[in-house]
Amino acid sequence: MSSCSVENQNPNKSSPLNFSNLWLKNEKVLDHVVYAALRRFSLSNKHPPSLPPHLDDVTVASSPPQPPTNSNKILAFDFPQIVVSDDFTPLLSDEILLHILSKHPEISQRNSNCLVSKRWLNLQGRLVRSLRVLDWDFLISGRMFFRFPNLTHIDLLHGTVVSNSSTPNLIGHELGSFHISPDDFLCDDHCLLPVDEVDFGLKVLASMYPNLRRLVVVNCSEIGLLSVAEDCPTMQELVLHRCNDHLLCGIAAFTNLQILKLIGVIDGFYKSLVSDRGLTILAQGCKRLVKLELRGCEGGYEGIKAIGECCQMLEELTICDHRMEEGWLSALSYYENLKSLKLVSCKGIDQNPELYEQLGFCQMLERLHLEKCQLRDKQSVRALFLLCQAVVEVVFKNCWGLNNAMFLNANLCRRVKSTSIEGCSRLTTQGLENVILSWKELESLEVISCKNIKDDEVTPKLSALFSDLKDFKWCPGNNTSFLLSTRLSLSDMGKRGGKFFKKFQI
Known part of the structure; x- marks a missing residue:
C-alpha cells in the first residue's frame, strides 16, 4: 500500500x-x-x-x-x-425644544436662533407673543398667521399708515417713524388706510387670533371693533387712535376690557369728536375698566360722572390735552376707588369749577401727577387739591405757572409722604419750605432742575427736615451743591448712621 x-x-x-x-x-x-x-x-x-x-x-x-x-x-x-455629528437637536421633540428656547432671557439671542434652520425659525415664531405690524400686506396675505401663530399683543398702527413715495427720507425721522404713542405724532406726508380696509384686516385678525389680549389700531369703525369683540373674548387692553362717538358704540361689546386708551385729537394731524355721548356709551359697556386714558376728548361733567358711577373698578385715570367743558372737575368725586390721577399737557384744569363746598373729594386717591400742565388759574388749582386732599404722593413735572402762590394750595394735602418737583422754574426756596414743612409725614423729596431754588437759601429748619427724610434727592440745577453740603454739615444730617460706620473704622 x-x-x-x-x-x-x-x-x-x-x-x-x-x-x-x-x-x-x-x-x-x-x-x-x-x-x-x-x-x-x-x-x-x-x-x-x-x-x-x-x-x-x-x-x-x-x-x-x-x-x-x-x-x-x-x-x-x-x-x-x-x-461624527455635533447636532443632537433632531432627537428632541418640538415641545422640549420650545421649552428650552423659551428659557433664554435675551431677546437678541432669541432672534439669532431663527438663523439656525427652518425648524428653529418656525419654533421661534411660535414663541413670539407681541408684534408691531409695519406692512399691511403681511397681515392680509396670511403670512403673519403662519409665521407667528400664537400672538396675543398686536400693534397695527404703523401698518395702517401709508407713506408718501416722494419723501422716503422721512422714514428714519422721528415723525416719519410713525410712533404714535401719546407723545408721538403722524406726519403730514402720510395718510391712513381707508376704513373699509382696516375693518377687513381686523376681521381676518380676529378669526386667526382668538386669544388676542392687546390691540392698537387707528382709523377703524364700530363694525371692525364688533368683529374683534365677538371672536376675541379675552381682550383686555385696547388703544384706539382717531376715536369718535360712533366708534365707542363698538367698544361696549368688550365685556372683559380692563385697559382703554382713547386718542381723539392730535393738534395738526387729525381730529375726532369724543363727547359726553360717547363717554356714556363707554361707561355703560365697559364696567370692568381698571385703567382709562383720555386724550383730546371734548366731554364734560355728564360723561365723566357716568364713568365714575358705572366703572366702579377704575383705579387709574389719565387725562391728556383735554377739551373738557367747564365744571367737569367736580365729577371726579364720583370715583370711589380711584387711586391715581394724572393730568398731562392740559392748557387749563377747569375754567369754572363748582363751589368748594360742593366738590367733595376722592377718598381712595393716593397719587396726583401733573406734567406739562398750565397752572395759572388759582381757583381751579385750589379746587384740584381739594379733590385730591387724601393723596400721599404728589408729582410736578415741567408745569408752567407753578409759583409760590399756586404751590401753596398743596397745603390742603396733609397726608403727603412723597413728592417730586422737576422743571418748575418759578418756584423758590421759600415757597418750597412753606409747603413741605406742613407735611408732617413727608418721607421722600426730589427737587430737580428748579433754578430759583437755591442752596444758600436753605434755612436750618429746612435742613433739619432733610436729615429726617428716608429718600432725598437734591439737584435744583445750579452749581452750588457744595454750599448745601457745607450748610447741612451744621445740622444733624448723617449722624443717624454714625454707629453703623464706626463698625468699619480701622
Whole structure:
C-alpha cells in the first residue's frame, strides 16, 4: 500500500487544522456573528463599550459588513461605520425644544436662533407673543398667521399708515417713524388706510387670533371693533387712535376690557369728536375698566360722572390735552376707588369749577401727577387739591405757572409722604419750605432742575427736615451743591448712621 496522508484517504473526517481552515474560508459568516454579538451587547447594557478618545461623542450608524481588505488576517471583519455629528437637536421633540428656547432671557439671542434652520425659525415664531405690524400686506396675505401663530399683543398702527413715495427720507425721522404713542405724532406726508380696509384686516385678525389680549389700531369703525369683540373674548387692553362717538358704540361689546386708551385729537394731524355721548356709551359697556386714558376728548361733567358711577373698578385715570367743558372737575368725586390721577399737557384744569363746598373729594386717591400742565388759574388749582386732599404722593413735572402762590394750595394735602418737583422754574426756596414743612409725614423729596431754588437759601429748619427724610434727592440745577453740603454739615444730617460706620473704622 502506498503511503498517503490521512487527508487524502478520508476527506470527510476533519482534523483540528481543517476545522480552523473551514472558519477561515467562511469569513463573511464570522463577520455577521461578531457584528450581531456587538449589537446585542450594546442594546442590553446601559453603558456601551468605551470607544477610543478620538471617537468620543459620536453616533454609531449600522451598515452591512464589507469583505476583508487583507486576506492574511485570521479573523478579518469590518467594524460598524462611525459618523461624527455635533447636532443632537433632531432627537428632541418640538415641545422640549420650545421649552428650552423659551428659557433664554435675551431677546437678541432669541432672534439669532431663527438663523439656525427652518425648524428653529418656525419654533421661534411660535414663541413670539407681541408684534408691531409695519406692512399691511403681511397681515392680509396670511403670512403673519403662519409665521407667528400664537400672538396675543398686536400693534397695527404703523401698518395702517401709508407713506408718501416722494419723501422716503422721512422714514428714519422721528415723525416719519410713525410712533404714535401719546407723545408721538403722524406726519403730514402720510395718510391712513381707508376704513373699509382696516375693518377687513381686523376681521381676518380676529378669526386667526382668538386669544388676542392687546390691540392698537387707528382709523377703524364700530363694525371692525364688533368683529374683534365677538371672536376675541379675552381682550383686555385696547388703544384706539382717531376715536369718535360712533366708534365707542363698538367698544361696549368688550365685556372683559380692563385697559382703554382713547386718542381723539392730535393738534395738526387729525381730529375726532369724543363727547359726553360717547363717554356714556363707554361707561355703560365697559364696567370692568381698571385703567382709562383720555386724550383730546371734548366731554364734560355728564360723561365723566357716568364713568365714575358705572366703572366702579377704575383705579387709574389719565387725562391728556383735554377739551373738557367747564365744571367737569367736580365729577371726579364720583370715583370711589380711584387711586391715581394724572393730568398731562392740559392748557387749563377747569375754567369754572363748582363751589368748594360742593366738590367733595376722592377718598381712595393716593397719587396726583401733573406734567406739562398750565397752572395759572388759582381757583381751579385750589379746587384740584381739594379733590385730591387724601393723596400721599404728589408729582410736578415741567408745569408752567407753578409759583409760590399756586404751590401753596398743596397745603390742603396733609397726608403727603412723597413728592417730586422737576422743571418748575418759578418756584423758590421759600415757597418750597412753606409747603413741605406742613407735611408732617413727608418721607421722600426730589427737587430737580428748579433754578430759583437755591442752596444758600436753605434755612436750618429746612435742613433739619432733610436729615429726617428716608429718600432725598437734591439737584435744583445750579452749581452750588457744595454750599448745601457745607450748610447741612451744621445740622444733624448723617449722624443717624454714625454707629453703623464706626463698625468699619480701622
